[in-house]
Amino acid sequence: MIVDSMENVELFSSEGKGRGLKAAKEFCAGDVIFAEPAYAAVVFDSLTAHVCHTCFKRQEKLQRCGQCKFAHYCDRTCQKDAWTNHKSECSAIKKNGKTPNENIRLAARIMWRIEREGTGLSEGCLVSIDDLQNHVDNFGEEERKELTADVQTFIDFWPPSSQQFGMQYISHIFGVINCNGFTLSDQRGLQAVGVGIFPNLCLVNHDCWPNCTVVFNNGNHEAVKSMFHTQMRIELRSLGKICKGEELSVSYVDFLNLREERRQQLKGQYYFDCTCEHCTKGLKEDLMLAVNDENKPSQGVVKEVIQFTKDTMEKISKARSEGAYHEVVKLCRECLKKQEPVLADSNIYMLRIMSLASEVLSYLQNFEEAAEYARKMVEGFLKLYHPNNAQLGMAVMRAGVTHWHAGLIEVGHSMICKAYAILLVTHGPTHPITKDLEAMRIQSEMELRMFKENEYVYYKMREAALKNQPIHVMPEPSSNTTPNSIFHKKQ
Structure with missing residues (x-):
């Protein structure tokens, strides 16, 4: 069911949290509470020629705007839908002879919309x-310097013929972008491709253990295309039962961090002190820092292993950036060997290394070892994450696919089914990633039946199929993926 109005929510204000949204009726897991088109949005600088500037889908071949030569579109439909937002931008880019960065472009799109519609409430906001x-x-000193530079660049780009705004108001817009810019993903939700402003979403307060999640929808459902000319929107979806009058919340950061790490990130990016139950009571903190009960290591040994892990992760980061994936695997193995006698399987330092090891080993086609790490990682994640957490669903999906590639069809199928159940709630049945997962579930179920009927024949057929097909190369490990925080922080 597509919900494009705000009738399902009520605005409230409290002394402690300020404004927020609460449920105007009861919701069940997977319900779309509201959907919202972007007030303004832009593609990241690095992807302007690879992502449609209207629907934000990645495409191999895009049509370029014939005038500014900058904007790219899927087809004439997307180009036509974009013209209202691109017209002034197109003219400014041609006049300046160069294109400013994504931050300036987003601010300009916001200003041009304000110029067209005024500063009052927009429809549906x-x-x-x-x-x-x-x-x-x-803002700190460094942020203020960046703000001053952005304002000056904006003034240089902004056409004299457009409505003129004061320095204070321009600064306000950049401040809004800085702490409210929402990260947009590609059609499968696997890569961050842009940033947009969604005013209603900005009203939903943070909780480290939220009752809602946010998913970006590029207009893959026909009902969406008829509602929003931009063919893109965010959906606020319920993670479980929400009672009428209950406050709606999302997590601005990944839960899989220690509370002090989450608090520092929230304070640094969103300028508030988190007082949610999981932070004040330290819930799950014992699991995140759990040690091996059998060996009962001393505090000194635990501290030493954690520091070794942090140092190793810095080396891994450097090796990944250089494409030295065999070195990454070597570092992961060394670290895990040191961790296993000391840390428990739910310890986040061990989980981080296992996640890296599984990802890189899959890319290197070493699926059996990758599957073993993925299985242990999922077991740890299930102890820590909310059962309907989107990141948990994606991790279980990747682990299931890794097992499938390794020929471990029973475990692989089970994980794919588990991931499908989670993503039905977090993404909905029409999202491309859920549809892909459904196809995997059907295919793996068919192979599982073959396996149970005759294990020997199954493996012979699998071996023959692999010999007659090119090796499927997993995506190269990259840091350019969808961020764990829902809002985009200027880099």
Whole structure:
């Protein structure tokens, strides 16, 4: 069911949290509470020629705007739908002879919309751009320097013929982008491709253990295309039962961090101190720092292993950036050998190394070892994450596919089914990643039946199929993936 109005939510204000949204009726797991088109959105600088500037889908061949030579579109439909937002931008780019960065472009698109529609409430919005938090007063010295530079670049780019805005108001817009810019993903939700402003989403407060999740939908459902000309929207979806009058919340950061790490990230990017139950009571903290009960290591040994892990992760990061994936595997193996006698399987330092090892080993086609690490990783994740967490669902999906590639069809199929159940809630049945997963589930179920009927024949058929097909290369490990925080922080 597609919900494009805001009738399902109510705006409230409290002394502790400020404004927020609460449920106007009861919801069940997987319900779309509201859907919202972007007020303004842009593609990341690095992907402007690879992602449609209207629907934000990655495509191999895109049509370029014949005038500015900058904007790219899937087809004439996307180009036509984009013209209202691109017209002024197109003219400014041609006049300047160069294109500013994504931050300036997003600010300009917001300003041009304000020029067209005014600063009041836009249709379907519960809050205006003027009333969104900018936190400029909380900026540190370095952030203020960046803000000053952005404002000056914006003024140089902004056409004299357009409505003129004061320095303070321009600063407000950049402040809004800094702490409210939402990360947009490609059609399968696997890569971050842009940033947009969604005013209603900005009203949903944070909780480390939220009752809602946010998913970006590029207009893959026909009902969406008829509702929003931009063919893109975010959906706020319920993770479980929500009672009428209950506050709606999402997590701004990945839960799989220690509470002090989460608090530091929230304070640094969103300028507030988290007082959610999981932070104040330290829930799950014991599991995240659990040690091997059988060996009962001393505090000194635990501290030494954790420091060794941190040092190793720095080396891994360097090796990954250089494409030295065999070195990454070597470092992971060495670290895990040191961790296993000391840390428990739910310890986040061990989980991080196992996640890296599984990803890189899959890329190197070493599926059996990758599957073993993936299985242990999933077992740890299941103890820590909310049962309907989107990142848990994606991790279980990747682990299931890894087992499938390794020929471990029973475990692989089970994990794929588990991931499918989670993503039905977090992404919905029409999202491309859920559809892909459904196809995997059907295929793996068919292979599992073959396996149970005759294990020997199954492996012979599998071996023959692999010999007659080119090796399927897994995606190269990259840091350019969808961030774990829902809002985009300027890099």
